[in-house]
Structure formats: C-alpha cells, structure tokens
Amino acid sequence: MNKVIISKEVDPAYNLALEEELLRNLKDNENILYLWQNDRTVVIGRNQNPYSECNLDYMKENNIKLVRRISGGGTVFHDLGNLNFTFLTKEADANLEKQLKVIIDGIKKLGLVAEISGRNDLLIDNKKFSGHAFYSEDGNYFHHGTIMIDINLNELSKSLNPSKLKLQSKGIKSVRSRVVNLKDLDKKIDSNSVKEALINGFSKVYGQVSNIKEYSKEEYIPSHFQKYNDRKWNFGESPNYNITLERKFSIGNVEINLDIVNGIIEDCKIFTDSLMLVDLNKIQECLKGIEFNEEVIIEIIEGYM
Structure with a gap:
C-alpha cells in the first residue's frame, strides 16, 4: 500500500x-x-x-x-x-x-x-x-x-x-x-x-x-x-566536549573553561585579567553540576562581580 x-x-x-x-x-x-x-x-x-x-x-x-x-x-x-x-x-x-x-x-x-x-x-x-x-x-x-x-x-x-x-x-x-x-x-x-x-x-x-x-x-x-x-x-544529547567562553565583564576580561558531559558542567576553570580580587573558586564550584546554558552561566558570574 x-x-x-x-x-x-x-x-x-x-x-x-x-x-x-x-x-x-x-x-x-x-x-x-x-x-x-x-x-x-x-x-x-x-x-x-x-x-x-x-x-x-x-x-x-x-x-x-x-x-x-x-x-x-x-x-x-x-x-x-x-x-x-x-x-x-x-x-x-x-x-x-x-x-x-x-x-x-x-x-x-x-x-x-x-x-x-x-x-x-x-x-x-x-x-x-x-x-x-x-x-x-x-x-x-x-x-x-x-x-x-x-x-x-x-x-x-x-x-x-x-x-x-x-x-x-x-x-x-x-x-x-x-x-x-x-x-x-x-x-x-x-x-x-x-x-x-x-x-x-x-x-x-x-x-x-x-x-x-x-x-x-x-x-x-x-x-x-x-x-x-x-x-x-x-542540547543534552550532545557529545562530551570542552568549551571556552570569553566575555568582558565590569571587572575586565574573563575566560571560562568548561568540561561538559551529557550537557552538564563537570569541571570549570575561570581566568581573568582583572586587577580586582574575585573569589573564582566560589564561582567555579557554583557552576559545577548545572546544565550548560550560556545565559545562566553569565548571570551567575555577573552575580559575583
């Protein structure tokens, strides 16, 4: 038929x-x-x-x-x-x-x-x-x-x-x-x-x-x-990957290195050229374990700036 x-x-x-x-x-x-x-x-x-x-x-x-x-x-x-x-x-x-x-x-x-x-x-x-x-x-x-x-x-x-x-x-x-x-x-x-x-x-x-x-x-x-x-x-069906986001915040340039597994941030390392002292470890721990979403990541980081 x-x-x-x-x-x-x-x-x-x-x-x-x-x-x-x-x-x-x-x-x-x-x-x-x-x-x-x-x-x-x-x-x-x-x-x-x-x-x-x-x-x-x-x-x-x-x-x-x-x-x-x-x-x-x-x-x-x-x-x-x-x-x-x-x-x-x-x-x-x-x-x-x-x-x-x-x-x-x-x-x-x-x-x-x-x-x-x-x-x-x-x-x-x-x-x-x-x-x-x-x-x-x-x-x-x-x-x-x-x-x-x-x-x-x-x-x-x-x-x-x-x-x-x-x-x-x-x-x-x-x-x-x-x-x-x-x-x-x-x-x-x-x-x-x-x-x-x-x-x-x-x-x-x-x-x-x-x-x-x-x-x-x-x-x-x-x-x-x-x-x-x-x-x-x-998005979550994406293969595992590493991604680097580069953004300019009020404190200066910030580079965010992420290890993504099944759409979830497994590890995170942040670098900045800022002269201001920011607790990057606290931001990194906050990002671990959440679903990768660029907007959410930027909002979280901005909350610490």
Whole structure:
C-alpha cells in the first residue's frame, strides 16, 4: 500500500514527531512518502554538538529554532523555502535507488537534470540542492532529506557558522558544500510544484497511491511531540566536549573553561585579567553540576562581580 502524508504544520517539533510516529507504526507492505516544511530552524544530526555546528547567539536573536533529529548526518537549515521529504518502508524493502529515482524524475519533470553525489547528496551543475540521511529501528526504515527551493542563503550561512568560541568536540562535524536553490535555476519553481512533482514521481515508481492525507495540530498530536521541544533532547544529547567562553565583564576580561558531559558542567576553570580580587573558586564550584546554558552561566558570574 502506497500513501502520501503531508504536514500542514511548520513547527519542527511537530513534524519530526510525526515522522517518528509514522516510522514506529509502519505496517508490512506499506510505503509512505511524507512531505513537510519547517519554519526557520536548524536541525542537527543525532550525534552532533550544537555548540560547534550553529551560531546559537545569532539564532536566538533572530528566533531561529534548534531541534535534534533521530537520524545521523550533518546539520541543515530549514525555512519555508525548503521542502523536506521522508520515504518510510520496512527495512527489508528499502531501496535507495527507487527513492532517489522519485526525486530525480520529479526534478526532471520540472525541467532540471539532477545527479547523485555519493550516498547523501543530489547535485545540479555540481551544486548541492538536496542532502539526505537514513535511520532504521526494529525493522522499520526511513530515508529523509531536504530540497532547497528558495531558502534564505544568508540566514543559512549565518546560522551554520558557530560563534567564535574555542571549542574541542568529540561530536561529528558537518562538511559545508556549495549549494543552489531550484528557484535560481527556474523562477517558476515553488514548493507546490515540487510537492506535485514528487507525488507524481512516487506513484510512478512505487505504483498507485491509495490515499493522500494531511495532518495538523488541530486533528492530531504525535506522541513524541514533547520530546522534540525538550531542551534535554536538543542540547543534552550532545557529545562530551570542552568549551571556552570569553566575555568582558565590569571587572575586565574573563575566560571560562568548561568540561561538559551529557550537557552538564563537570569541571570549570575561570581566568581573568582583572586587577580586582574575585573569589573564582566560589564561582567555579557554583557552576559545577548545572546544565550548560550560556545565559545562566553569565548571570551567575555577573552575580559575583
């Protein structure tokens, strides 16, 4: 049975929760094409460190969300100029060639010629417009990815450039690529035309679609919705790492060296060029054992200045 699921929501927590629920409830002989769009969001891979992948200060200033997905791979920026797709099937029936054919044939219907690069990317004229990741659990499988249609490349660049922190991480770092929007290649292309092309390609490659269903918060809340809104999931799943924050306080320049384990500050060492005597040991002990949150750390230190 072949189904198309479309999310009417642009909340990344909702869309990723729905994706996970579709995966866990997949039936035998079921093939699903799930199409979804997120408002301005940075999505990190399961084993990535947001502090080394993103400019969190810029994201906060511009109300850009951060969410962690369950699949591996690199960090991506989503906005409404981006269309996300997910192919869901039993792992035994997973066929990457067929899934890529759906996309390549759909893009061809729009007048563009795409080519495969490695296992994870699709290119046009050697520029990436689509990146992919994969996940399987208990015999169920999905292959999901992005299609850049008219994404804000300026926000993408600023969001995915980490702020200038000295950071050593054991996480998996993303590799930046040359990218292109489909709309830059043909002004007539928009998210609706790409959706239609993918649905047609899906029915052509997999066979007749039995139904097309839309989901929204008014009709249905996935069981994993709160998980993707949880700071512990989005930040606390980060690998262990060391980070150095440098800030100018009223007493002078302060350097804060932190050892982070599972999102918790395990050790801390503070240095300053201040001429004033400040009890740094007391600050260090106060920071140990709390969840890493840059704002909270700065507030605590300011309280001692």
